[in-house]
Amino acid sequence: MSKILTFGVYDYFHLGHLRLFKQCKAYADYLIVAVQDGNYIKKFKPDAKVLYTTEERVEMLEALRIVDKVVVYESVDSKFLGTIDFDILALGEDHRGGRFDAVEQWCEEHNKRVVRLKRTKGICSSDIKKSLEAK
Numbered sequence: 407m408s409k410i411l412t413f414g415v416y417d418y419f420h421l422g423h424l425r426l427f428k429q430c431k432a433y434a435d436y437l438i439v440a441v442q443d444g445n446y447i448k449k450f451k452p453d454a455k456v457l458y459t460t461e462e463r464v465e466m467l468e469a470l471r472i473v474d475k476v477v478v479y480e481s482v483d484s485k486f487l488g489t490i491d492f493d494i495l496a497l498g499e500d501h502r503g504g505r506f507d508a509v510e511q512w513c514e515e516h517n518k519r520v521v522r523l524k525r526t527k528g529i530c531s532s533d534i535k536k537s538l539e540a541k
Contacts, residue, residue: 410434
């Protein structure tokens with residue numbers, strides 16, 4: 407059985423997230439979704455508006471049939487990746503440079519495949535947040 411890992415905040419869960427998960431399942435039998443810890447987000451972005459707590463976001467994702475396992479992370483780095491049993495890491499097409507280069511290198515060194523998945527056009531969590539704030 408192959409396992410794929412993807413990560414994100416998933417605060418404003420939307421169709422783009424669901425389509426991401428469907429793309430992941432095209433590569434593997436078992437989907438692990440990592441949710442970023444809300445306290446960690448607030449630590450580095452004190453002005454960030456997080457709608458749901460970490461526990462609530464985990465609960466929502468665990469309720470989805472397509473998701474096999476949900477884990478919480480602070481930062482996607484070698485320390486975190488080393489704690490997860492996975493075969494494939496799913497990155498977004500915009501996840502390039504900086505820390506993502508280090509993540510890709512770690513995967514290469516540990517025989518993990520990296521796939522780049524397309525975003526759903528016209529759907530973006532940041533835009534959803536902005537539209538809700540404008541109301």
